[in-house]
Amino acid sequence: MFKKPLSNLKTSAPLRSSDRRKLKQRVITSYGISTEEGDSLVPDGILSVKFITRSEEPGVAYIDPEADPLWFTIGKGSEDLIPTIYTLWKKQDLLPFLSTPSAVTPILIGGADLMIPGVIHCPAELREQQLVVVRQYERRDNQPELSPPVAIGRMALPGDQLHSSTTEKGKAVHVLHTWKDYLWDMGSKKDIPESTAVIAASAPVIDDEDGSETEEANANADDATPPPPSPPPEPLDIAPCVTYNPEEVTELLNKALLQAIFTSLKSLPASSFPIPATLLYTNYILPSRPAFPTLVLPPSADIPASASNEFPRVGTEITIKSSNHKSLSTFLKAAEKISLLTLKPPQKQQPDILVMSVNATHLAVASHTPFVTVKDLELKAAQKAAKEERERESEARKEIEIKELWKPHQASVDLFEALGASKSDMFTVTEIRALLNSYITAHNLVNLRDQAYINLDDLLYSCISVQGKAAGKGKAAEPDAAPTRFLKRDELTKNIIGKMQSWHQIRADGHDPVTKKGTLAPVQVVTKIRQGRKASTLISGFEPFLVVDAEEMAEDLRKVCAGATSVSQVHGKPGGAKLEVLVQGKQARAVLEYLVGKGVPKKWIEAADLSGKK
Template identity: 60%
Template sequence: MFKKPLSNLKTSAPLRSSDRRKLKQRIASTYAISSEDGDILVPDGILSLKFSTYLDEPGVAYLSPEGDPIWFTLGKGSDELIPTIYTLWKKQDILPFLSTPAAVIPVLVGGADLMIPGVVHHTPSLAEGQLVAIRQYTKENGSDVLSPPLAVGRMALPSDQLRDGGKEKGKAVYVVHAWKDHLWEMGSKADVPEGSTLQQPNDGDENAEEPAELATPPPKSPSPTPALSYTPQETTQLLLKSLLQAISTTLSSLPASSLPIPSTLLYTNHILPSRPAFPTLVLPPSALSPSLTSTTEEEDKPPHIDPTEISIKSSTHKSLSSFLKSTEKQGLLTLKSPPKHSNSPDTLITSINASHPLVVDHQPFVTVGALEKTAARKAAREEREKEEEKRGRGEVGVRELWKPYLGSLALFEGLGGSKTALYTLPEIRALLNTYIASKNLVNQNDNAYINLDDLLHSCVSSSSKTKGSKPSKAGGEELEAPTIKFMKRDELAKSVTEKMQSWYEIRVEGRETVCKKGPLKPIQVTVKVRQGRKACTLIVGFEPFLVVEAEEMAEELRKVCAGATSVSPITGKPGVEVLVQGKQGKAVTEYLVGKGIPKNWIQVSGK
């Protein structure tokens, strides 16, 4: 929602004491917080700021005296107060939560929603549409660690469908606001607080707080499942598999000019993105019992291990240079020490052996980089769809129409069409093509031309004469115009429309469709120079498009162009013209397109 900058920002204004008290009461009743917490989350000196999102959705943000956004509302007339990341860092338990691996957080920050496979834990009994926080899940020293909330969203489905395996694909949370988005960027950009250990249930304490559930039910076992992690030897094996995956995909496709590659770039740009997204499917950890790897039932799935745990520091090598030297001994890479005069300590990779037996026999798997790219493409596609939907909702629909008239009446009767209907140009061409095919009128010498029979000739012959021209004379006798025997297909359609009556249709969402007789002319935006070097921009012909009125346009362009505007009648013609001070052709065009008028119906002229 805030992946693009906010627009239409109004000047922030401090809340009155009475309004602050009402705001505090609303938050206390909605989120069941104490009066002391209310003073922290709704401090004295709180400000309100009106804004619009990039989807033109209005909202109100409430800012702390330091300028951090702490609450906001979305939607016209909405009174639902949503806490920001800054507020959730102050009191992390006011919203129920879901957790997701660290690799998913950058995707959420980029504007994507949280998908069902990305959920690791969640608070019990969540309802569809309920506000929730999203936290990052990691494993440190055998303990499950949750970060402070890094995103806020709404549940896309009830939480029992996450647990019972009712869905394997689809969205779990529609993200509304995330860490590092443009709403968060308005504040102080404080560092993320330290995480906390996920509390495990205590069977001896009946009053213990209900713990978060695993999104996937744990395997059926009489004893509790131990925390799983890879040994250093297994991490080394996975790093080697990641390198083999990188060589067989990205590295083998690099041009020769890309070499040599610094070792740090090889690690960060190729090995890390090539780590398996689901490591336990590639290499089950030695501590994993056979019952946990069973997939005989749909709900029995291997437990998840965060792929970010696969790193050089967790391997037997402990350093990148040691790992690369071991791969060089195996014949996968060729290394070169950095020059003595170089400031960079990075080892260089000078060649890659893509034909090595280990690379040839490597079995590919789904990688972390592939999942991130898929999520990024999906987010970009959804954003494009939203933009297209937005444009489609607001764009003015314009159709040029023609009606049979005088010389074309007989033609349309012969074509099998209606003499009273309104036709678009494609419909006219379709009728002509059907008639041409039925009469076999395509010229045998040149298929681009159509032979004119009596019906077609009678329609187009009069339109082929220049208006106002007189017949030529020779010896006192008038000479007849030469008979037209054939014509190109496009010229024929154009000649037929010239003998028809022009109409146009304007469609605007939420209004009745307007259909009027006469040709529709583009809006004229003319830049003129008056009184020496003083320039002005005149806009005329906008009335038929229904979405702008003269006074409204003048007022809005005055703000957009930061110049004087005026409205006056057009001398000797119906309608009015809007004048804008300065050379504002581009600004006026962008304004009219923003109102939904197609750009091809805006004509800019002058200097």
């Protein structure tokens, strides 16, 4: 929802004390929290900001004095008060959660919803449309951890139905807001809090005297930190977890450096160097780590057996801290020692080590076998998210429906009555082809020598061999060339359609369907040189498409193209019958995007550039 920047941001003064109290009471009532917690989540000095989302929905955000958005609503007059990521970091147990692998988080940030295969843990009691948060589930040093909330959304289906679902398709959560989206960017962009280690709750202790169940006492229980949430159940088919020792992590980082030199660093121009060591590590080495380390370097520890077909999960971070070197400078000096790169010691103005060059001709680089990297997977995930976003936008933008129709006319009337169709009906090409195929099959008209051809019986022959229309007023009609007694199936269909009357039908949301006789002409977008050698773009023929108004289009394109526009009558047409819109400059691309955005199918827009090359 907040993948793109918000528009029409309008900031008001801090809420009045009475409005703040009302907002705090809404939060307390909706989320069942204490008054003290309400004061923390709805602080003094909170402001309200009105905005418009990319889907043209109005909303209101409530921002604290430090500029962090804390709550928001979507929709005119909406009563649903939704917490932001900043609020959820303050009180992480405000909403029930689902957990997902950390690799899914970039996809959610990219604008995608959480799909069923990406869910590791989901409480069965969750209701459809209930607000939930999404947390990352990962293992560090073989210890399961849960991150703070990274997304918030509504359940797409009940939790028990998700548990019982055997399909790998479908949405689990409709995501509303995520960490690092544009709503989060409005705030201070503070670092994400530390993850929480997942530990099992303490088991009850049996009292020896009476056999009753009690929990271990704690004198300071009231002041103790609340226990972390219970561990999410491991999926039955979860991949096994493997670990690497420091020597193996060092080897994997060496391979990442070779991968970076082999794929990107060797093609950098000399002017790109020197590169600070930190940037080299962040921008080249880390993204070049293997996405599937066990394929590149099997760990010395045995991989646990599993029925899962997935690659083993790696419980060790492949970073400098987990390697033998412990520091980046030591790692790079080791690479310099074997002549993979050259370094320059830190300078006064630049405390970071500088990488002056890389040795792309090194034997280790030449013999390196490329592998799938972390960057490759992230890029693939981003492309998938972008594709899903385009599909969602395409679904949201309802194209007008245009049907080309044909009606039996003159010579074709008898044929369609024989085909069992009404002569007053109109048909699409697909329907005409289906009627003809049924007729051909029923009368055994397929040529036995060449089944690509159809033998024409008297009815078919008389239909397509009838005289054509007169060439002009007062001129005698010239007969069509007499066809042979057999034709290919497609040629036969084309000939019969040529003997029918053309119609078209247009359906658009908010408009009554329009059915008219004649062939529909595409919208014409023509760029040409007008007075004073100035290029202008003319749009005409848009009236039949229902969704485009001349005055509205001129005004919208004036803003989009930042140029003058005008509406006038098409030359040679009676007054008011046809209009054209003129836009200053070569604006064919902007006009095309505007018409497609309005719902006009791209195939019904013809663009021509008559301005000549400049």
